[in-house]
Amino acid sequence: MQLTETSAVDLVEGLQAGRWTAVEVARSFLERISGKDPEIGAFLQVHADAALEQAERIDARRATGKSVGKLAGLPLSLKDVLCTRSQPTTCGSRMLENFQPPFDATSVAKLRDADAVFLGKVNMDEFAMGSSCENSAFQATRNPWNLECIPGGSSGGSAACVAAGMAPISIGSDTGGSVRQPAALCGVTGLKPTYGRISRYGLVAFASSLDQIGPVGTSVRDVALLLEVLAGHDPLDSTSIDAPVPPYSQTVEQPLKNLTLGIAKEHFESGLDGDVESAVREALRVYESLGATIKEVSLPHAPHAVGTYYIIACCECSSNLARYDGVHYGHRTDVSQMLAEGGNSNDDLTPLERMYCRSRAEGFGPEVKRRIMLGTYALSAGYYDAYYLQALKVRRLIRQDFDKAFEEVDLLVGPVMPTAAYKLGEKVEDPLSMYLSDLFTVSANLTGQPAISVPCGFTSGGLPIGLHLQAPPMEEERLLRGAWMFQNATDWHQRRPQ
Amino acid sequence: MNATQSATAHDVVIGLEVHVQLATQSKLFCSCATRFGAPPNTLTCPLCIGMPGTLPVMNRHAFELALQTAVSLDCQIAPFTKWDRKNYYYPDLPKGYQISQYDLPFSHDGHLDTYDPKGNLPVRRVGIIRVHLEEDAGKSMHDEAAGKSDSLIDLNRTGTPLLEIVTEPDMRSPAEAKAFLTELKLLLTYLGVSDCNMQEGSLRVDANINLHVPRNGETIATPIVEVKNMNSFRAVERALEYEAGRQWEEWQATGQKMGDVPKQTRGWDDAANLTRPQRHKEESSDYRYFPDPDLVPVVVSPEEIEVITKSLGELPAALRSRLESEYGLSAYDSDVLVNQGRSLASYFVQVAEACGNGKLASNWIQQDILRLLKERQETIDDFPVSAAALADLLRKVDQGELDTSKGRDVLGGMIDSGQPAEDVMLELGIAAVDESELTALCEQLLVENERIVADVQAGKVQAIGALIGQAKKRNPNVNPGRVREICLQLISKRA
Amino acid sequence: MSLSREAVTKVALLARLELTPEELDSITSQLGQIVDYVQQLSSVDTEGVEPMAHAMEQHNVFRADEVRPSLPREEALANAPRHNDEYYRVPAVLGD
Numbered sequence A: 001m002q003l004t005e006t007s008a009v010d011l012v013e014g015l016q017a018g019r020w021t022a023v024e025v026a027r028s029f030l031e032r033i034s035g036k037d038p039e040i041g042a043f044l045q046v047h048a049d050a051a052l053e054q055a056e057r058i059d060a061r062r063a064t065g066k067s068v069g070k071l072a073g074l075p076l077s078l079k080d081v082l083c084t085r086s087q088p089t090t091c092g093s094r095m096l097e098n099f100q101p102p103f104d105a106t107s108v109a110k111l112r113d114a115d116a117v118f119l120g121k122v123n124m125d126e127f128a129m130g131s132s133c134e135n136s137a138f139q140a141t142r143n144p145w146n147l148e149c150i151p152g153g154s155s156g157g158s159a160a161c162v163a164a165g166m167a168p169i170s171i172g173s174d175t176g177g178s179v180r181q182p183a184a185l186c187g188v189t190g191l192k193p194t195y196g197r198i199s200r201y202g203l204v205a206f207a208s209s210l211d212q213i214g215p216v217g218t219s220v221r222d223v224a225l226l227l228e229v230l231a232g233h234d235p236l237d238s239t240s241i242d243a244p245v246p247p248y249s250q251t252v253e254q255p256l257k258n259l260t261l262g263i264a265k266e267h268f269e270s271g272l273d274g275d276v277e278s279a280v281r282e283a284l285r286v287y288e289s290l291g292a293t294i295k296e297v298s299l300p301h302a303p304h305a306v307g308t309y310y311i312i313a314c315c316e317c318s319s320n321l322a323r324y325d326g327v328h329y330g331h332r333t334d335v336s337q338m339l340a341e342g343g344n345s346n347d348d349l350t351p352l353e354r355m356y357c358r359s360r361a362e363g364f365g366p367e368v369k370r371r372i373m374l375g376t377y378a379l380s381a382g383y384y385d386a387y388y389l390q391a392l393k394v395r396r397l398i399r400q401d402f403d404k405a406f407e408e409v410d411l412l413v414g415p416v417m418p419t420a421a422y423k424l425g426e427k428v429e430d431p432l433s434m435y436l437s438d439l440f441t442v443s444a445n446l447t448g449q450p451a452i453s454v455p456c457g458f459t460s461g462g463l464p465i466g467l468h469l470q471a472p473p474m475e476e477e478r479l480l481r482g483a484w485m486f487q488n489a490t491d492w493h494q495r496r497p498q
Numbered sequence B: 001m002n003a004t005q006s007a008t009a010h011d012v013v014i015g016l017e018v019h020v021q022l023a024t025q026s027k028l029f030c031s032c033a034t035r036f037g038a039p040p041n042t043l044t045c046p047l048c049i050g051m052p053g054t055l056p057v058m059n060r061h062a063f064e065l066a067l068q069t070a071v072s073l074d075c076q077i078a079p080f081t082k083w084d085r086k087n088y089y090y091p092d093l094p095k096g097y098q099i100s101q102y103d104l105p106f107s108h109d110g111h112l113d114t115y116d117p118k119g120n121l122p123v124r125r126v127g128i129i130r131v132h133l134e135e136d137a138g139k140s141m142h143d144e145a146a147g148k149s150d151s152l153i154d155l156n157r158t159g160t161p162l163l164e165i166v167t168e169p170d171m172r173s174p175a176e177a178k179a180f181l182t183e184l185k186l187l188l189t190y191l192g193v194s195d196c197n198m199q200e201g202s203l204r205v206d207a208n209i210n211l212h213v214p215r216n217g218e219t220i221a222t223p224i225v226e227v228k229n230m231n232s233f234r235a236v237e238r239a240l241e242y243e244a245g246r247q248w249e250e251w252q253a254t255g256q257k258m259g260d261v262p263k264q265t266r267g268w269d270d271a272a273n274l275t276r277p278q279r280h281k282e283e284s285s286d287y288r289y290f291p292d293p294d295l296v297p298v299v300v301s302p303e304e305i306e307v308i309t310k311s312l313g314e315l316p317a318a319l320r321s322r323l324e325s326e327y328g329l330s331a332y333d334s335d336v337l338v339n340q341g342r343s344l345a346s347y348f349v350q351v352a353e354a355c356g357n358g359k360l361a362s363n364w365i366q367q368d369i370l371r372l373l374k375e376r377q378e379t380i381d382d383f384p385v386s387a388a389a390l391a392d393l394l395r396k397v398d399q400g401e402l403d404t405s406k407g408r409d410v411l412g413g414m415i416d417s418g419q420p421a422e423d424v425m426l427e428l429g430i431a432a433v434d435e436s437e438l439t440a441l442c443e444q445l446l447v448e449n450e451r452i453v454a455d456v457q458a459g460k461v462q463a464i465g466a467l468i469g470q471a472k473k474r475n476p477n478v479n480p481g482r483v484r485e486i487c488l489q490l491i492s493k494r495a
Numbered sequence C: 001m002s003l004s005r006e007a008v009t010k011v012a013l014l015a016r017l018e019l020t021p022e023e024l025d026s027i028t029s030q031l032g033q034i035v036d037y038v039q040q041l042s043s044v045d046t047e048g049v050e051p052m053a054h055a056m057e058q059h060n061v062f063r064a065d066e067v068r069p070s071l072p073r074e075e076a077l078a079n080a081p082r083h084n085d086e087y088y089r090v091p092a093v094l095g096d
Helices: A006-018 A020-042 A048-063 A108-114 A156-163 A180-186 A218-231 A274-289 A302-323 A335-340 A351-363 A368-377 A385-408 A429-437 A441-448 A474-490 B004-007 B060-072 B174-191 B233-255 B300-312 B317-327 B333-341 B342-355 B360-375 B387-398 B404-417 B423-428 B435-448 B452-458 B461-475 B479-493 C005-014 C021-043 C073-079
Strands: A045-046 A075-079 A117-122 A167-176 A189-192 A212-217 A260-264 A293-297 A411-415 A451-458 A464-470 B009-022 B082-087 B095-101 B107-111 B125-135 B139-142 B148-154 B159-168 B203-215 B218-221 B225-230 B266-271 B272-277 C086-092
Touching: A006 A020, A020 A045, A020 A048, A020 A117, A020 A156, A045 A156, A045 B139, A048 A451, A048 B461, A075 A156, A108 A218, A117 A156, A156 A212, A167 A218, A167 B004, A180 A189, A180 A212, A180 A451, A180 A464, A189 A218, A189 A474, A212 A218, A212 C021, A218 A451, A218 A474, A218 B333, A218 B404, A260 A274, A260 A385, A274 A293, A274 A411, A274 A451, A274 A464, A274 A474, A274 B233, A293 A385, A293 B218, A302 A368, A302 A429, A302 A441, A302 B082, A302 C021, A335 A351, A368 A385, A368 B423, A368 C021, A385 A411, A385 C021, A385 C086, A429 C021, A451 A474, A464 A474, B009 B107, B009 B174, B060 B107, B060 B125, B060 B174, B060 B300, B095 B125, B125 B148, B139 B387, B174 B203, B174 B233, B174 B317, B225 B233, B233 B266, B233 B272, B233 C005, B272 B387, B317 B333, B317 B342, B317 B360, B333 B342, B333 B360, B342 B360, B360 B387, B360 B404, B387 B404, B387 B423, B404 B423, B404 C021, B423 C021, B435 B452, B435 B461, B452 B461, B452 B479, B461 B479
Parallel strands: A075 A117, A075 A167, A260 A293, A260 A411, B225 B266
Antiparallel strands: A045 A117, A167 A212, A189 A212, A189 A451, A411 A464, A451 A464, B009 B159, B009 B203, B082 B095, B107 B125, B125 B159, B139 B148, B148 C086, B203 B218, B203 B225, B266 B272
16 A cells, blocks of 8 residues: 555554654655656745654654653645744635744644655645635646646635645645635535634634635544644633543444434535436435435525624634734835836725735735635725624524524535535636535534535535534534544545545 | 913813732733843743633632722622623734633622812812723734834733723813822722832823713714823823823814714824824624633622621821821821821821821921931831830920920931830930929029010010020920920010 | 725725736626625524624633743844844834
């Protein structure tokens, strides 16, 4: 068996058992990256030397009987939205092309402490805004199942690099489906934990009340192991949850008894691709064969989830991204050239104000600008109540829908995306239709509940389809066990492209 | 300030917006120090710089100090409060928003009474609309080297906890505004929530001022002007005096009423003694406030408010009236003592209690102790004579064992030696004169000076001075005041 | 209710984004479509519903008032587009 096709859990076990060394593992993945990434374009930076040095140190420690971390020698990649000390952290944006934070994100620090090996940083939609990875300022990432297709987004680099065997694990972030959707489109497993489960400290914010870090891997067991390492209270994040972290990796392979699964009738009503629908229905039959009961529930406010989500996300992002003004870090326009050009349409602006406007215009791409504009508009005088405040109220109604549903069922199950991956460039000019494709994933971010995407089949065109499972807040253990039951009975997650 | 103003009846209406830096060790949302005067950009961290990925965590002590202040201003404490972002661009605001409080401040609807010990100003109850907690911004200054074409940004101050105290427009003169600020500063100093140093910017004041002019049975309000850039309480008073005069002239010239023109901001130029219009930031009012998703709300229980209330100790207004009622001090004297701060006031109370004469204790503390503290450049906490030791000395003065001048000598000895009054007196050879001994001496003097006795009996009371002089010659330790009293008593018995 | 070019220009200034005329055109039409879509929220009856600003509703999270070392100035200024080793430098802030 090739190391690059081995699951994270098995890699860690093999390292512990001495079947292979951290250097061997790191080298295999680095070789795979050199061979494969030129056509995929998942990595923004590959830290080959640093990874091998790290692996050598871990092997040496293990060889001399010194203690090593829980993930010792496990290579992984990081979405370039996570701050890494003294390394570029670009968020896929020109704005931060040269930015090197003087600190590590808490999640990165935890992975470092666990002796994970960092292979590099992977591509994403700029500032995590997008569902296709096409909004990266640096490169497009391609779907390993079909190079003409998008890998999904915004954690497209994470899903693509795992699907292509270039990393066993990647850490992404999910604000409206950004881990689960690319996982579904690339045929891998992606988890969005409960909001606050994993510290957001050092995660560059898109929408603070929705952002959550999540692992992408080839199996539920793998993401369970990573969640166990990443989860936990962080005094540096006021919204991080102060609750014990269950030993997910030890319980994940325990099937749930008397499992009741809910399907929301609203999720099957319109616009669902035929292949996707039949794959999901087939998955329900698998669960029934495992003894689960399927029950229909209603989420009456589901049709408003996308609108609610985009208002809240854009309002928060318009404020979160105000800090990129070219003063303290990040891109600043060439001021002397700007002044030499003389007047512009905004003659009443001071040079400083013009510097702001121009630096931001040059540093941000079109999707980021659109969302900043929408959020600025929705928060501005006269519109706040109608948009932002109304969205916060509908958000509570959506949460109440789910609370009610979870009184009747253990998990909700449905499609991750209404369709499989589409062609690069297909929706670039139609932002609204791209937003609308997030209809199944955004609710979990609005309500805070954990959700996971697992592979459940392929379209007739050979593109992966994802099954979406959601649990009540804090119930990751239930979610992971329920998802593992499916993977244990199917082999969709073991399929590899080509 | 000018003839027209005083000649015509109209009200000057003033409201204040006070910003106070709280005396915490660390900043409001991170662990950087709040020290003043450090080299530029040496007290910052990724959060202060507004770097992406950083998150704020609220300083508990800052919230406690804020609560103490609000409770002592008799504010209502909100059971639920949250933190909002105020969005605007300025280079000393690295995040592009200030974390502040908008629609649910942690406290509202309090008041503070002004106080004028001389009684020239009426006691004015100034309403407090709200007190809220927010973060301070950094500082920007012109780069003189670059010919002012550049500005330089120092983020040391960024994130310092700041209380914003907004009053109702209840003050009716610049002097009242100054009196309010003086009383507020005294209160904050008593609470120890801020050092209130205006030079270092830990207390900053903006004022809103306009006129209410009676006309045809109605009151017409003139446009409100916000006055900024006042660097002392005296400057506040002068700026508002200037502005009241200027507005009156403008009213007479233009007749503009509130709402006719947009609210104006003017800056006080202390050297030129005038206010100047400040540039309007366009669209400045659209701050797009919304709840900060990075911070969670705070819930305050009635029990917590109770604990805070109990921890406050006696506040200046209550202390002043207690000094007057319990120790018979004048308004002026109690004000002087209370203004010296909590430690000195409590020193006074201990001395007055122990010696039994509040007035005497007040006189000695004001005339001698305050002078000595100034000379010695120390606070009452370091003063070598304890309240009990001073009370001991004052009891002797009160009972006539010592006159004021000898008492001062003894106090000097007590400071130098650290010994009690008794021992110092022995050392200085000042023996207390026994009362019966003193009476005998006085009787002797009366017998020897019949002429003086006759003069006194005839109404020339000042003639008694000669007897006092003789008494002092015979026994240098006698208390002249006591000699005078005894002699007069004896003479009146004779008559 | 679609957006006017003027309204979008105002929003762009608030957001400190310089837009080319072409960008202004495309953003005006795209934003208009999105705003028309999110308009549907107004049809939801939210009478008496408390706004929900946080995904998980917690309260009273504090830290102790303790000082920790700040960044060395060199590190603090390292990412600044312009500085003079002591301060960040920007085009003049207009006179106070």
